[in-house]
Amino acid sequence: MFKNFTNRLGNIFSSKKIDENSLLELEELLLISDIGIETTDKIINKLRNEKFSPSFDTIEVKSKLAEIILNIIEPFQEEFPKLSKSKPTIIICIGVNGSGKTTTVAKLAHHYKEMNCSIVLGAADTFRAAATEQLSLWGKEMNLDIISGNQNSDPASIAFKCVESTLNNEFDLGIIDTAGRLQNRTDLMEQLKKIDKVVKTKNNLLNQKTIMIIDGTTGQSSIKQVEEFSKYINIDGLIISKLDGSAIGGTIVSIIDHLKVPVLGLGVGENKSDLEEFNAKKFVNRILDN
Secondary structure: OOOOHHHHHHHHOOOOOOOHHHHHHHHHHHHHOOOOHHHHHHHHHHHHOOOOOOOOOHHHHHHHHHHHHHHHHHHHEOOOOOOOOOOOEEEEEEOOOOOOHHHHHHHHHHHHHOOOOOEEEEEEOOOOHHHHHHHHHHHHHHOOEEEOOOOOOOHHHHHHHHHHHHHHOOOOEEEEEEOOOOOOOHHHHHHHHHHHHHHHOOOOOOEEEEEEEEEOOOOOHHHHHHHHHHOOOOOOEEEEEOOOOOOOOOHHHHHHHHHOOOEEEEEOOOOOOOEEEOOHHHHHHHHHOO
């Protein structure tokens, strides 16, 4: 995810010096890798206070760096929601336009279907006909029921029907896809609050989780997105999408450091199976071994 990180790290510390010049170069590398300035400062300050052997090498620097980053992110590593045998679960997927929500809904459905769970999907993105069509195609491929409505119909009504279908048909899980919305559109954010309220009316009968999908290529602006969405709906965890190819994943470190919100998974491709549960150690190794 951090392209050529190890090679660049080796060049920085080729003189075997931990001084202000080398730390400044490392700071630039971390910022390029999409770790925000506050988190980068925290990492650099901790590294500055580390004790290194007289003949240290890049491996030792990587080890210290890995430990520092892991201490930031590992406490906020969480698994996807566990399903209960006694109560069904409703997952509401939210996020801004183009974050990859609909594809991530399909990936989540595939994840739980592989665990032999019964699932219904709610197509509550009624603003964009293509979203309902896309979700319907995924549902057909996985042989899943879809709750949908006419374009521009009330998204909260679709959410309610999805909840009712989950309860009445004894599905293990209902996943609700919502419309992408900009955090500065108060009317749309209020609508999201309405969807949340509709689901909460049945909270005595089900477990409710809200997962926000973050486009991993958007960098530090994603922090503002989460902050604004949190004003309207409680966010239980994040899935970072679009981390395939050359996408930089450093924003994950600063999101966790700044917001203290759990990261549940990573979207690493377009296929329904391209969803990984977030593993902090694996993520750090992937960064530093690149």
